[in-house]
Amino acid sequence: MAFLELDRLTKRFGMITAVDTLSFSVDRGSFVSLLGPSGCGKTTTLQMIAGFEDVTSGRIMLNGRNLSAVPARERGLGIVFQTYALFLHMTVAENVAFGLEMRKIDKPERARRVKAALELVHLSHLADRYPRAMSGGQRQRVALARALVIEPELLLLDEPLSNLDAKLREEMQLELRRIQREAGVTTLLVTHDQSEAMALSDRVVVMEKGRLQQEADPFEVYDRPKTSFVSGFLGKSNSLRAEMGRDGRLRCAERVLTGPAAGLMPGAVEIALRPERIEVVDAASGIVSGCVTEKVFLGNQWLLRVATPLGDMIVLRRNAGRNEAGIGDTVGLTWNPEHLRILPAEGAA
Amino acid sequence: MSIASTDTPREVAPPVPREPLLCAPALALFLVMLLTPLIMTLVLSFNSFDFYEGIGSTFSLANYTEVLGDRYFYEIFGRTFAIALATTAICAIIGAPASYFLNRMDPFWRSIMVLIVLGPLLISVVVRTLGWAILLGNRGVINTALMNIGLIERPLKMMYTSGGIVLALVHVMIPFMVLAVWAALQRQDPATEAAAESLGAGPFTVFRRIVLPQAMPGVLSGSLIVFALSASAFATPAILGGRRVKVVATSVHDEFMNTLNWPLGAAMAMILVAAILITMIAWSRLVEDRVGRAYA
Numbered sequence A: 001m002a003f004l005e006l007d008r009l010t011k012r013f014g015m016i017t018a019v020d021t022l023s024f025s026v027d028r029g030s031f032v033s034l035l036g037p038s039g040c041g042k043t044t045t046l047q048m049i050a051g052f053e054d055v056t057s058g059r060i061m062l063n064g065r066n067l068s069a070v071p072a073r074e075r076g077l078g079i080v081f082q083t084y085a086l087f088l089h090m091t092v093a094e095n096v097a098f099g100l101e102m103r104k105i106d107k108p109e110r111a112r113r114v115k116a117a118l119e120l121v122h123l124s125h126l127a128d129r130y131p132r133a134m135s136g137g138q139r140q141r142v143a144l145a146r147a148l149v150i151e152p153e154l155l156l157l158d159e160p161l162s163n164l165d166a167k168l169r170e171e172m173q174l175e176l177r178r179i180q181r182e183a184g185v186t187t188l189l190v191t192h193d194q195s196e197a198m199a200l201s202d203r204v205v206v207m208e209k210g211r212l213q214q215e216a217d218p219f220e221v222y223d224r225p226k227t228s229f230v231s232g233f234l235g236k237s238n239s240l241r242a243e244m245g246r247d248g249r250l251r252c253a254e255r256v257l258t259g260p261a262a263g264l265m266p267g268a269v270e271i272a273l274r275p276e277r278i279e280v281v282d283a284a285s286g287i288v289s290g291c292v293t294e295k296v297f298l299g300n301q302w303l304l305r306v307a308t309p310l311g312d313m314i315v316l317r318r319n320a321g322r323n324e325a326g327i328g329d330t331v332g333l334t335w336n337p338e339h340l341r342i343l344p345a346e347g348a349a
Numbered sequence B: 001m002s003i004a005s006t007d008t009p010r011e012v013a014p015p016v017p018r019e020p021l022l023c024a025p026a027l028a029l030f031l032v033m034l035l036t037p038l039i040m041t042l043v044l045s046f047n048s049f050d051f052y053e054g055i056g057s058t059f060s061l062a063n064y065t066e067v068l069g070d071r072y073f074y075e076i077f078g079r080t081f082a083i084a085l086a087t088t089a090i091c092a093i094i095g096a097p098a099s100y101f102l103n104r105m106d107p108f109w110r111s112i113m114v115l116i117v118l119g120p121l122l123i124s125v126v127v128r129t130l131g132w133a134i135l136l137g138n139r140g141v142i143n144t145a146l147m148n149i150g151l152i153e154r155p156l157k158m159m160y161t162s163g164g165i166v167l168a169l170v171h172v173m174i175p176f177m178v179l180a181v182w183a184a185l186q187r188q189d190p191a192t193e194a195a196a197e198s199l200g201a202g203p204f205t206v207f208r209r210i211v212l213p214q215a216m217p218g219v220l221s222g223s224l225i226v227f228a229l230s231a232s233a234f235a236t237p238a239i240l241g242g243r244r245v246k247v248v249a250t251s252v253h254d255e256f257m258n259t260l261n262w263p264l265g266a267a268m269a270m271i272l273v274a275a276i277l278i279t280m281i282a283w284s285r286l287v288e289d290r291v292g293r294a295y296a
Ligand SMILES: Nc1ncnc2c1ncn2[C@@H]1O[C@H](COP(=O)(O)OP(=O)(O)O)[C@@H](O)[C@H]1O
Pocket: A013, A016, A017, A018, A036, A037, A038, A039, A040, A041, A042, A043, A044, A045
């Protein structure tokens, strides 16, 4: 039995269906990311779990109890809001103590737990500061400490890192993972940032337009996407329109391609191929050949765009200390057929 | 010989700051329109007055000692401040919750409510106050109604009382309070209320511990405006207070227009200005001490 279980959860705002029969589960102690583009219903899902939004239909089970009749303030969940929502008129220590005060925990015990929570997020030295006088990263930690000090059954994080600059965000990712492990709290993180979701979580739940797309561990969603949306949303991917013949052969732009057995019905399909799985060889020995139309230096990698008979393809080459083919050169591209992913064509699913 | 030097950019003179220049017209207007009469009133307050000779251009503190030494004036100053304080307190008590509900309304109802709240400002002060006179008089609407339904036998005295003045002042001052508090509430992150709720706070606790403290800067700045405007209000106390319930502004008017003792009136006016200024400064100091740390 999963610790948190969403069962065909649906939320409609008038005509808009923000969350559409969404089901997934979270194991006790694990770190799960809810990943999807902006507007896909992530926040709405989180708000329903937190109890700030009514559920249109479906149910939410936490540790065996149905949450639908429980008001937000009795759910006992730790929530970190996107804006942090710190109480600006209270010091850091007062912010963290608020939840304990509401639980009528006596003063010495309160002080002890506030101290422990601030130690966990490395903020003990700033206990008497006001939030206005703190940096974004520090406020983030206060928000975390405030949510964790009540020892919640479940920690909910809504895009907690999106207000930080790139470098700080990377640091905080590591911090967040450390804090979550130390506190041992079951965590559900909402994010639109695929690299964040993959770096942080044990499992990733990808959603689009309110619907579940795939639920798996980070490696699997990246490597074995179930839909063309997932393949395109997580990292870069070449997506080629193709046709699965009745004979089981894959045809793309009049060519027959070898690929893994897909077990799909004959008809339109989509081939997804990661740009880093493509090798650049001489024009004659590739599976296809084409002309380099664009070349971008990314530091650790080169990005090439090659116009092939199959369509435009992007190729990522590790920077091995030498230059790559230039714009206008004709190159051959090859790949291990096992790396092709055959997906249902978009819109046909 | 190098000719490269012709290519090097010439030293660019730092641009003349234009802001002070742009402020100049407004500043000039401010000096002419506000400071000049104020300084002339100050000078006038040191002059002497004789019933037969008129204003003498001597310099003495006689007018100030006269005002500050007379119990009659103490009563007037005391009443003025009591009225201003009561108006401020009532505006805060009504205005803060009103702004809270205003802030939570859906936009359509909110715009209608804002119009209603701002309504008193759209009507001339004289018309508005005469309206109150019609309501509050001994044979006014309220008294007639109460007597007709038999709740009272003799009319309640509401005209020519401080209470009547406070009532009418609250009516016109409330928009200033509501707007100030509303501005403070809009600056606050609505998620803080949800955060408090998720930590176990009930609706009343959320209002008292989270919303109210964050609205406090607005309440305090609104109070400053309401207090200063009420303490120096003229038309409302003149119409509703008449000759019996005098405040400083109406007394100054009497000195100027009836007794023709301009220097004494000027001294009273200056004392009022000073008293309001001191109160406001003390008030904002207090505010800074209380809430300034968090909002610095
Ligand atoms: N209170 C609301 N009223 C109407 N529509 C809403 C409301 N909240 C969210 N929506 C709609 O629901 C969809 C999902 O929103 P949201 O959950 O905030 O997405 P995300 O957090 O993934 O960016 C959006 O199309 C949004 O416009």
